[in-house]
Amino acid sequence: MAGKEESEQPKRRILCIDGGGILGTFPAAFLAGLEPDVDRPIGSYFDLIAGTSTGGIIAIGLAMGLRASELLDLYEKRGPEIFGQGRGPVADFIFDKLRFARRLVVNKHDSGPLRSVLEDTLGGKRVGDAATRLLIPAWNPVARSVYIYKTAHHARLRNDYKCLAVDVAMATAAAPTYFRQHVTQHAVGLTDGGTWANNQVALAVVEAITLLGWPRDSLQVLSLGCLDETYTIRKWAGIGTLGSKVIKLFMDGQSHGAMGIAKLLTGHEHERTAIHRINHPVPYNAYKMDDTRVIQDLKGLGHSFARDRQPVLDPVFFSHPADAFMPVYALNEEPGVTSRERLSA
Template identity: 40%
Template sequence: MFRVLSIDGGGIKGIFAVSFLSAIEAITGKRVADHFDLIAGTSTGGIIALGLGLGYTPAELLAFYRDEGKAIFPDEGTLSRAARWTRHLLRVAYSPRALEAALRNRFGSRRLGESARRLVIPAFDAVRGDVHVYKTAHHPRLKTDYRVEAWQVAMATASAPTYFPCYVTAEGSSLIDGGVWANNPAMVALTEAVAVLKVPLDSISMLSIGTTVAPVSVGRTRRTSGGRLLWASTAPALLLHGQSLAASNQTELILGRERFLRINPVVQPGRYGLDDVRAAEELVGVGQSVARIEGEQIEQRFLTTPAEAFVPSHHL
């Protein structure tokens, strides 16, 4: 069986994903990354995917989020969420310097091509208006991305509009968060496995991990007469939620429930923000709780035998 791990975007809520994976490793005594043939991740999920591919444990990645979260998303004191939203109408919320420094410190000069697992990391080219997917050299025609430094890939996939400015690559491309088109990269991963790697569809199983989900509901005023201003605060969450649902539902329909498992606990609306570092420890607890419930099933379905070694088509 060709096993795929897919990890959603979600800013600081990525703490849920790494806490969950760390707890799974503690419960099973097995390294999660060793059991997957392909790992896909968008935005914060892309950072996690890169870390797993480069040999970091989920526990080490959790420490990264705990140590660097407050620097990446500095606290704005007593400002309410509404006040922060108003303040950020005309400028990005955060400087990218702390994020870049944290990623450089974690990944150093290591490159995408050093990953021990096949990786697929979505971003988006804001100038060309086209998708940009970073990939390891898992096919002979993939000749360039594997040379890119991991921190640069992470900056590209995690530069969320309104939160950070776009990331300009050495080649001059202006890249933004892959979440604008694939916040849940499950279908991106499935397409890669089938269309690029030529894996038979009936030989694929996937574990898809979200970063918690809150029910999205549109109020009567917005539904009946809402203009741009009324929709402005709701539309981004609605679009992300819709894309994520579509990706999960389509992947499950194609693979079937016996070969697709989605982990994405439902939480109260507004419970966790993408930049709410104050929720970090609560998210850790949620990840651990869900792992205790799902651990046995995940071990049986995905962690029985290690994946075959990944041999890239091109080497550094």
Template identity: 35%
Template sequence: MLGSGGGNNLISHFDLVAGTSTGAILAIGLALGIKPSKILEFYVKNGPLIFPKDRKLRHWLRSKHESSTLRGLLEEIYGEKKLSQHSCCRLVIPTVRAKHGQAEAIVTPHSPDRTAFREISAVDAALASSAAPTYFDESIWDSPIAPESYLDGGVWANNPILPALAETVRHLNIPLNRIDVLSVGTLSCESDFSESLGKGKAGWAPHSADLFFAAQEHGALTLAESFLGPTRHLRINQQTPIEIKLDDIDAISEMKERGNEIGKDSFIEVRSRFFDGTLAEKWTKF
């Protein structure tokens, strides 16, 4: 199923698609009709270019990796397309306004009051959601009003399920009892934070970010399930025994294998619930 057709064939079954950080790159790619196999090739081929090794000293003085490299590679795969003109589905892409640390969501203009990002390109939207602090510089979008800086949406919505639900209920006027969510993770770690307890900064420094992300993701899933009920939320993910760092290119092969494994295990349920032949209505652009 995943190996044939473009992204449109997959997400044409969904009224709305959301993605944060690397999930934003995936969601936008599928929304533009790019084949999943080509998106995978993008990561396998370009991972070493986006995340070059031996930059530990640089990491203390400036962002670890070059944002311009990621921009150039995204331009190669996305082109100059705007989400408003070329996305085949509604999108929600969490980000953060850098100046005041405000949570934000870049959305397609699918409602009269959701047109602020009508002019944003696919590249700028993806960069705004994946500009992880310390790893990449902030992403600057030169909007029709004024340039503005954005940071990785994972700061507040590493799992975008809550902003996706809020958008669906408030702006699409779809009640919770009519929503069915397929939530696809990007692997998580079987973390044990008890070893850091009572050890001050020295004990917590290497693990504090992992704690924040783990708690945030668990909280989002718990709240979403409390809103939807256990029968209207299907979570597809796998835990790894050892943490995989954000820029660990050596883990790409393992992640690919794990993704294929969990995909095969979940295929029947996913197909019966979400790929049953029913297509979402085409969205109206404002």
């Protein structure tokens, strides 16, 4: 009887997308490669979408109804604009050296082009316009606390749905040393959620089981990485030999820890297959987070992975769209009155 009840409970599908700057071209291309064989924008097949930094931008776009192909176009056509490249080999070389020197004192890139691209893409939409539940991590460095933007998918989530989608995207993508902090309308300075949750799969699973009350056995998770750099560290390594690998070391630990927690909570591997992780190992420093010259390579890699994984993923995630999301609070409604109360009145 228990087995029958388990098989009859509705499946809840979660999409998680890591951070990684321009490397977000890989998961965007992967989703764009899957999308032609589904009958609507691919985001509509998920009950919850979570993303950090560049993954947060993709997550927000999908939740707003954009097609993955449109988001891939954003990386292809406007990635160089965001990172101040595309002027030609000589000019790019000179500007890159200038940005390196600038980075010693302030952020490497101007945030203005990123905001301009996001405004062109998302317009004046707010989190409350999302057609799918969202979870977008950021970090408050002054309070030293996590800051997670969410749709109004629980009665206590009364604020974030009013926020501009552009501001949420700017906050989660404000990578330290790359972009300046994003300051909200309430003067809260926020930085990239990748400082603590670059891989947010554990957060998404916890959100599903706790706030959303979904049975753990109902969860199916598609987790997309932004490439997995391989590297070695000597047993006697110091600061001089570690260099930028220190950052990679901490991010790796966070990602693997998040995956471990998510696997335990969902019963992955030992009880069932619940988490489908898509990533690809590459040599250390082969792909930099702000080097737009690799966009076409990343696009090809993403499409290739989509072609290979589609037979396995289609029956799990894309047999039918997710149920319509009805937020607890909706835009332009009376303060304190939930959408459900309005419908029942």
